Amino acid sequence: MDQRTDNERRQDAAPGREARPAIAAPLQTQPWIDRLTKRRRAVLVVAALTIVAIVAIVIWWVNTSGYETTDDAFIDARTVSISAQVGAAIVDVPVTDNQLVEPGTVLVRLDDRDYKAQVDQSKANIANIDAQIVAQQARIEQAEKQSVEAQANLTFAQQQEERYTGLVKQGAVTVEQAQQYASGLRQAQANYSAAQANTIATAKQLPVLRAQREQAEAQLEQAEANLSRTLVSAPEAGRVARLTAAKGNYAAVGQALMMFVPRQVWVTANFKETQLRTVRPGDSVEITIDAFPGRSFKGHVDSIQAGSGTAFSLLPAENATGNFVKIVQRVPVKIVFDQPPDVMLGPGMSAVPAVRIR
Numbered sequence: 361m362d363q364r365t366d367n368e369r370r371q372d373a374a375p376g377r378e379a380r381p382a383i384a385a386p387l388q389t390q391p392w393i394d395r396l397t398k399r400r401r402a403v404l405v406v407a408a409l410t411i412v413a414i415v416a417i418v419i420w421w422v423n424t425s426g427y428e429t430t431d432d433a434f435i436d437a438r439t440v441s442i443s444a445q446v447g448a449a450i451v452d453v454p455v456t457d458n459q460l461v462e463p464g465t466v467l468v469r470l471d472d473r474d475y476k477a478q479v480d481q482s483k484a485n486i487a488n489i490d491a492q493i494v495a496q497q498a499r500i501e502q503a504e505k506q507s508v509e510a511q512a513n514l515t516f517a518q519q520q521e522e523r524y525t526g527l528v529k530q531g532a533v534t535v536e537q538a539q540q541y542a543s544g545l546r547q548a549q550a551n552y553s554a555a556q557a558n559t560i561a562t563a564k565q566l567p568v569l570r571a572q573r574e575q576a577e578a579q580l581e582q583a584e585a586n587l588s589r590t591l592v593s594a595p596e597a598g599r600v601a602r603l604t605a606a607k608g609n610y611a612a613v614g615q616a617l618m619m620f621v622p623r624q625v626w627v628t629a630n631f632k633e634t635q636l637r638t639v640r641p642g643d644s645v646e647i648t649i650d651a652f653p654g655r656s657f658k659g660h661v662d663s664i665q666a667g668s669g670t671a672f673s674l675l676p677a678e679n680a681t682g683n684f685v686k687i688v689q690r691v692p693v694k695i696v697f698d699q700p701p702d703v704m705l706g707p708g709m710s711a712v713p714a715v716r717i718r
Contacts, residue, residue, distance in 0.1 A: 482580035
């Protein structure tokens with residue numbers, strides 16, 4: 361119960377006067393300040409995350425705006441079909457599937473006995489022709505000597521015929537004797553002509569023999585080449601793939617024995633034609649390969665194909681017929697590695713190149 365007097369109550373309720381707070385009444389703070397104080401840490405965290413996100417977006421935009429990339433890219437190489445160049449039975453296959461080999465490594469051995477016999481026969485033919493050439497040179501020398509002897513006989517016969525012709529006119533010898541020496545002159549002339557013809561014929565036989573020797577040498581080279589082809593070797597460093605050769609099988613000429621993948625590989629990237637406005641040969645490239653996530657390889661643009669991929673396909677597009685719908689074409693770009701990769705890469709493996717444009 362209120363024990364105050366009426367005057368005291370009137371003073372408390374009088375207008376224009378502030379009410380005095382009760383002695384035991386506590387002071388109250390604003391509720392939003394309390395909530396802000398309690399959530400200050402959360403606000404700071406959100407602000408920091410926002411700043412980090414903005415910085416990350418700016419960095420991403422700066423980096424990605426200077427690159428052209430595509431996921432339509434793959435590892436490429438000039439694979440080689442290893443085939444037999446001579447027909448023979450396979451006697452040995454010293455390599456196995458996916459084996460890494462060095463240049464000159466023997467991949468397949470063929471039966472070489474027939475080809476060795478051909479080499480020996482060609483060498484024997486050459487030796488025989490060489491002997492014939494030596495004998496022919498001796499015949500030429502003999503024919504030349506016979507020609508010289510016939511010429512001397514002809515000269516003596518001419519002198520005798522002239523001498524006896526003069527004696528006949530003087531009446532010192534008979535006409536019969538003069539006729540005998542005239543006949544001897546004609547015989548000497550015939551002998552000389554025959555000796556000359558024999559010398560020429562004998563000399564002309566020598567080029568024929570030399571031509572035969574050249575032909576025999578060509579046959580020897582061919583036989584040696586066929587013999588060397590019985591050893592099928594690796595043309596360069598690489599890996600064996602799709603091995604089909606087996607010991608005991610017969611390898612026909614042109615028959616594929618295996619595929620060979622060289623170590624030298626590159627990336628063929630099919631960029632959209634609209635991406636090539638600033639791509640130039642020599643631009644640096646960051647290459648990532650799906651088979652090796654988390655790794656990147658340095659490379660550079662080697663060349664850009666002069667035409668889209670469809671222009672060189674088996675059935676190129678013919679836009680002059682039917683309805684036409686414009687489609688952005690893709691152009692193959694060759695990207696080579698700055699350093700040979702230290703991992704095994706093969707044709708067809710997926711890659712993602714990012715070209716740093718200038």
